[in-house]
Amino acid sequence: DAGITQSPRYKITETGRQVTLMCHQTWSHSYMFWYRQDLGHGLRLIYYSAAADITDKGEVPDGYVVSRSKTENFPLTLESATRSQTSVYFCASSPGRDEKLFFGSGTQLSVL
Amino acid sequence: DQQVKQNSPSLSVQEGRISILNCDYTNSMFDYFLWYKKYPAEGPTFLISISSIKDKNEDGRFTVFLNKSAKHLSLHIVPSQPGDSAVYFCAASLLTTGNQFYFGTGTSLTVIP
Numbered sequence: 041d042a043g044i045t046q047s048p049r050y051k052i053t054e055t056g057r058q059v060t061l062m063c064h065q066t067w068s069h070s071y072m073f074w075y076r077q078d079l080g081h082g083l084r085l086i087y088y089s090a091a092a093d094i095t096d097k098g099e100v101p102d103g104y105v106v107s108r109s110k111t112e113n114f115p116l117t118l119e120s121a122t123r124s125q126t127s128v129y130f131c132a133s134s135p136g137r138d139e140k141l142f143f144g145s146g147t148q149l150s151v152l
Numbered sequence: 153d154q155q156v157k158q159n160s161p162s163l164s165v166q167e168g169r170i171s172i173l174n175c176d177y178t179n180s181m182f183d184y185f186l187w188y189k190k191y192p193a194e195g196p197t198f199l200i201s202i203s204s205i206k207d208k209n210e211d212g213r214f215t216v217f218l219n220k221s222a223k224h225l226s227l228h229i230v231p232s233q234p235g236d237s238a239v240y241f242c243a244a245s246l247l248t249t250g251n252q253f254y255f256g257t258g259t260s261l262t263v264i265p
Contacts, residue, residue, distance in 0.1 A: 082256050085254075146193075
């Protein structure tokens with residue numbers, strides 16, 4: 041099915057572990073994004089990518105790593121998870137600069 | 153520091169009446185604004201947008217108003233329907249930063265049948 045999919049839907053991990061959240065889109069959109077949603081903060085941009093092999097930091101990049109070797113995939117890695125990274129993570133894509141975002145269904149991550 | 157603010161965490165409206173959701177921003181350079189709607193356990197979906205060259209944009213029951221001098225935008229839903237019950241986020245972007253959208257904290261709308 042066309043669209044943007046995230047996996048896993050739910051993830052529980054322990055502090056210090058490495059975790060990778062996956063994001064895949066079938067539209068060939070140039071731009072992809074990772075946001076986290078926290079109560080009282082709304083959606084905050086972690087990283088974004090304008091094209092394959094081009095990534096840039098957003099508002100809250102510390103503790104996260106991204107890569108984009110293929111246009112359709114944009115994985116987000118927490119190198120050493122901390123409790124403060126417990127959140128709902130949304131991946132999004134858009135066809136071009138300043139165009140609306142299309143969001144995935146989210147990954148709920150709990151770090152114990 | 154929150155550049156886009158939604159000061160009302162929640163709003164309740166009777167079915168058929170008007171819902172007005174408000175959003176304020178601090179950066180006068182923002183030039184593109186969007187509203188997203190989010191149901192529980194789903195990702196946000198795009199609702200309506202407005203560029204800074206306009207002061208109003210309408211799409212069916214949804215109208216967005218932009219007051220650049222006050223750095224304020226609002227979303228009007230008329231008439232409100234129970235299916236409109238969701239969390240609404242406003243977002244703003246700055247052309248020079250490309251696709252960095254700054255989101256507000258959201259307003260939870262409940263439409264009472």
